[in-house]
Amino acid sequence: MSLVFAGIASHAPGITGRAHLADPTVARDFHGAFRALGERLAAARPDALIVIAAEHFANFFMNNMPSFAVGMAERYQGPIEDPEWLGIARTKVPGNAALSRRLIREMMQSVDLAYAEEWQFDHGIMVPLHFLTPRYDLPVVPININCQGPPLAPLHRVWGLGEALRRAADSVPERIAVIGTGGISHWPATPDSGKINEAWDREFLERWQANDRQALVSYSDEATYRDAGQGGFEIRTFIAVAAAAKGRGTLYHYRPIPIFAVGCTIADMSIGA
Amino acid sequence: MSLYQMQKFLFDINRDRGVQQQYRDDLDGLLDRYELTAEERGAIATGDIGLIYVLGANGQLLMHYAAFLGMPWAEYIAAMRRGVSRYGPVRAGLYHMTTAMDEKVAGV
Numbered sequence: 139m140s141l142v143f144a145g146i147a148s149h150a151p152g153i154t155g156r157a158h159l160a161d162p163t164v165a166r167d168f169h170g171a172f173r174a175l176g177e178r179l180a181a182a183r184p185d186a187l188i189v190i191a192a193e194h195f196a197n198f199f200m201n202n203m204p205s206f207a208v209g210m211a212e213r214y215q216g217p218i219e220d221p222e223w224l225g226i227a228r229t230k231v232p233g234n235a236a237l238s239r240r241l242i243r244e245m246m247q248s249v250d251l252a253y254a255e256e257w258q259f260d261h262g263i264m265v266p267l268h269f270l271t272p273r274y275d276l277p278v279v280p281i282n283i284n285c286q287g288p289p290l291a292p293l294h295r296v297w298g299l300g301e302a303l304r305r306a307a308d309s310v311p312e313r314i315a316v317i318g319t320g321g322i323s324h325w326p327a328t329p330d331s332g333k334i335n336e337a338w339d340r341e342f343l344e345r346w347q348a349n350d351r352q353a354l355v356s357y358s359d360e361a362t363y364r365d366a367g368q369g370g371f372e373i374r375t376f377i378a379v380a381a382a383a384k385g386r387g388t389l390y391h392y393r394p395i396p397i398f399a400v401g402c403t404i405a406d407m408s409i410g411a
Numbered sequence: 412m413s414l415y416q417m418q419k420f421l422f423d424i425n426r427d428r429g430v431q432q433q434y435r436d437d438l439d440g441l442l443d444r445y446e447l448t449a450e451e452r453g454a455i456a457t458g459d460i461g462l463i464y465v466l467g468a469n470g471q472l473l474m475h476y477a478a479f480l481g482m483p484w485a486e487y488i489a490a491m492r493r494g495v496s497r498y499g500p501v502r503a504g505l506y507h508m509t510t511a512m513d514e515k516v517a518g519v
Contacts, residue, residue: 201419397517
């Protein structure tokens with residue numbers, strides 16, 4: 139059928155794992171916006187959900203690090219982290235290996251991909267699913283972009299990944315939704331955890347909503363690291379979604395929540411031609 | 412400096428319950444599997460999160476190891492700050508500290 143829904147959301151583990159340490163009103167507003175994104179996602183009646191994530195050494199390590207990897211399993215499991223630490227119970231998540239295979243074959247026409255028939259979801263996927271598909275009943279196809287272990291794929295190549303994904307989604311009979319998960323500026327898991335460059339984030343989100351390719355791919359990793367921390371490398375997931383959706387974005391929630399270590403973001407994007 | 416090997420240890424222990432069990436039963440035997448410097452090996456053997464941080468470990472690996480050692484979040488943040496105070500700035504990797512020593516960015 140085609141791509142029927144595109145959105146982006148934060149995935150920081152504190153969103154669930156440290157919810158009890160946050161201002162209850164602030165946490166409730168954000169969690170509510172997250173669930174509302176899930177309702178819009180469901181209203182698009184997708185047959186499968188592609189999650190473009192930036193994992194944190196759950197499956198991929200510097201011994202053999204793919205820039206881009208796509209899951210090709212019948213089922214996945216997560217979280218790999220301590221469920222109590224993350225605040226999400228361990229569960230199985232359905233996949234769709236045949237659909238993965240068709241998507242991968244089409245994407246490979248223009249992008250080199252690794253594929254994986256084993257994949258343990260970390261907070262990068264489990265936190266979004268916890269809010270978006272809390273019954274874990276929608277088949278998921280995970281895509282990982284290496285945002286942790288440089289060298290990282292350049293942003294114009296990430297754009298190409300998103301374009302390939304769109305072409306692939308439009309080539310299958312299923313209705314496909316895509317969610318990109320990541321941070322904008324953040325310094326996670328360091329003593330700086332909680333530092334957020336709000337001005338930088340808002341500038342990025344303007345570029346994202348306008349779907350301004352040139353502006354989105356013009357960030358250098360050096361500038362991102364300086365202004366947005368090592369967590370800022372995860373803008374790759376949001377950029378890939380913009381390339382796939384080809385539409386205009388709507389921002390529903392953005393607020394720095396330091397105890398969650400990130401500017402908490404919920405947005406979706408119209409599907410353009 | 413064998414940061415790759417130290418991070419490989421963290422990667423393995425974070426995701427493999429067998430490695431976690433060997434950590435408890437036979438730490439020396441486990442650490443023999445990695446080509447670590449004496450400083451790295453000592454940091455792991457004593458659970459010195461601050462030193463492992465200063466040696467350059469990626470925080471996405473280190474925070475789970477800290478949780479495995481039973482460290483609450485605030486204590487993990489404090490341990491990294493203590494490490495920088497004791498051993499100096501982070502020597503490698505991407506997870507440098509950019510805030511002041513007494514700055515509690517997230518209030519913890």
